[in-house]
Structure formats: C-alpha cells, structure tokens
Amino acid sequence: TILMDNFFIFCAQYFIVLPPLTVLWLFYKAPKGIRSRMFFSGILILPLTFLLGVLARKFYFDPRPFAVEYFTPLIPHTADNGFPSDHTLLASALAALVSLFHFRMGLMLWLVVILIAISRIYVGVHHLIDIMGSIIIALIATSLVYSVLRKIKSYNNEHGTTNTTSNQ
Numbered sequence: 001t002i003l004m005d006n007f008f009i010f011c012a013q014y015f016i017v018l019p020p021l022t023v024l025w026l027f028y029k030a031p032k033g034i035r036s037r038m039f040f041s042g043i044l045i046l047p048l049t050f051l052l053g054v055l056a057r058k059f060y061f062d063p064r065p066f067a068v069e070y071f072t073p074l075i076p077h078t079a080d081n082g083f084p085s086d087h088t089l090l091a092s093a094l095a096a097l098v099s100l101f102h103f104r105m106g107l108m109l110w111l112v113v114i115l116i117a118i119s120r121i122y123v124g125v126h127h128l129i130d131i132m133g134s135i136i137i138a139l140i141a142t143s144l145v146y147s148v149l150r151k152i153k154s155y156n157n158e159h160g161t162t163n164t165t166s167n168q
Helices: 002-029 032-059 065-069 086-101 103-122 128-151 153-159
Strands: none
Touching: 002 032, 002 086, 002 103, 032 086, 032 128, 086 103, 086 128, 103 128
C-alpha cells in the first residue's frame, strides 16, 4: 500500500539521524566520567566499525536487489555493492556504543536499527545479508574495543564500571 511504502521510505531515508542524535543527547546528559569513557569508546568503535565495513566490502560483493531483480527501488540508489549496509552499520555501531553505557536507551536504539534494516530491505536497496553483515561487523568492533578497554585499569578505575547509567 502507499501508506506502508511511504512509512518505510521515510524510515529508510531519515531514521538514520536518530542514533547520532541519541548519542549526542546521552553524551550531554552523562556525568563527566561516563562522558569521557563514552567519548573514548566511541572514537575507537566508530572508526574500527568503518574500517571493518570497508574491508568486508572488498572481500564480498552483493549487488543491490534492484540491480539483480530488475525493479525500481522505492528510493533512488546507485547499483553498487550493497554489502554491508552503511545505514545499518552506523546505526548498529551507535546502538552498541550506547548499550555499553545506558542499557534501556541501547535497547531503544536497537529497535531503531531493526526498523532501519527492515526499511532498507523493503525499499529494495539491500538484501538481508547486507543488514546482518553490518550488525555483525558493528558488534565485533564494539566487542573488540570493549575487551581491550576493560583491561586498561585507568579506564575502569578512573571512571567506574560499565553500565553505571543503566538504571536511567
């Protein structure tokens, strides 16, 4: 239906602004110790996620659905490699980052990720493998950074343990 098409078009194109805005809002509201940990984690997680996404794109090519199934997608897009989904990659990296510091807000962002992902498939610009690859890449990058940072004593002692704002 037209209403459903318009809803998914809107989500596929514009919901990507919600995760960065949420991170900025949480960063602004967080206590100084959490803010510095969140910033430091983010400046490691986001570039690592991007780098892993670029590497994955070099090793796996998945043409866009509209390019192989010969239909017009609901949003304009170039017929390039769809793997991984950049929208889902960014949203997943930010949802994973937020989940480390604010569990409930992290869950809300994961719901946004799912909505973005479903929308990108619905409008015809991604396959499920593109979406799943993005989520897995973001989780790998976040897990690696979290594992390393947990071992750094000054990172944990100076600013407390992870999830200190999870009850907010």
